[in-house]
Amino acid sequence: MFPVEEQAIAGNIRRLRKQANLTLEEAAGAADLTKSALSKIERGQISPPISTMLRIAAALNISINDFFTAEVQEPVYVLTRKNQGDTISRDGSQFGYVYEALGLRKRDKAAEPFIITINPGDPSGEFHHDGEEFIYMLSGQLEMRIEDEPIKLNAGDSLYFNSSHIHKTQVCGKNPARFICLFIQKERT
Numbered sequence: 001m002f003p004v005e006e007q008a009i010a011g012n013i014r015r016l017r018k019q020a021n022l023t024l025e026e027a028a029g030a031a032d033l034t035k036s037a038l039s040k041i042e043r044g045q046i047s048p049p050i051s052t053m054l055r056i057a058a059a060l061n062i063s064i065n066d067f068f069t070a071e072v073q074e075p076v077y078v079l080t081r082k083n084q085g086d087t088i089s090r091d092g093s094q095f096g097y098v099y100e101a102l103g104l105r106k107r108d109k110a111a112e113p114f115i116i117t118i119n120p121g122d123p124s125g126e127f128h129h130d131g132e133e134f135i136y137m138l139s140g141q142l143e144m145r146i147e148d149e150p151i152k153l154n155a156g157d158s159l160y161f162n163s164s165h166i167h168k169t170q171v172c173g174k175n176p177a178r179f180i181c182l183f184i185q186k187e188r189t
Contacts, residue, residue: 010044012067013056017042020060020105021086030059061105078106085115091129096122102180112183118142119176124168132184133163140177143170153179 017027028038032055040046041056048056050064057064061079085100093099102113115138135144136158144151144159146167153159161167163183171177 006047007044009067010042012069014042016060016062016066020062022060027056027059031055078103080104090114091127092116092118092125095125097125110185114181114183115178116181117176117178118169118171120171120174122171124170126166126168127163128166129163129183131163131186133159133161133167134180134182134184135159136180138178138180140175140179141172142177142179143172144168145170153177 017024020027022030024038024042025035028035031038031052033041033052037046038056041048041052053064053067057067080102085102086104088099088101088104090097090099096119098117100115100117102115103109103111135142135153137153137155139155142153144153144167146161147165151159152172169177
């Protein structure tokens with residue numbers, strides 16, 4: 001067993017990995033470690049060299065200093081590599097919509113960016129919520145209805161609207177519709 005200080009560091013590594021929403025396997029892979037080695041580090045069974053701690057910090061997109069402090073500073077940026085966004089559940093998930101979060105690890109955000117995929121035949125849900133939405137079509141065709149006014153969107157088109165109005169989506173054609181959607185929270189006064 002290691003002194004309390006080293007146990008606290010091990011606990012911080014585990015806590016920070018979980019805050020980053022990474023599994024043990026994902027974090028270990030990103031840090032070029034085995035799952036077993038990272039597990040032992042997180043449980044305080046082995047004391048990693050600085051070079052290993054630097055790789056773990058890089059995998060978590062944090063500073064190595066964060067392992068030694070209780071207060072963790074917000075990262076300057078959140079990078080999401082192509083096809084590496086976290087798939088999460090939102091209101092449209094019940095209709096088959098797939099939400100790939102592009103900035104999940106950013107805390108206290110004013111906007112939530114996603115790549116959303118809707119397949120032909122997925123039922124159209126009716127939505128309304130505080131804030132605004134920005135949509136940029138990547139591929140496919142989508143019919144957006146805002147307060148029952150139909151708006152056809154093709155690849156390259158964009159739409160910005162007040163999302164407190166009732167809106168729904170429907171795929172047009174035989175291909176999935178894929179688009180960037182930015183949910184923007186209005187500042188409350």
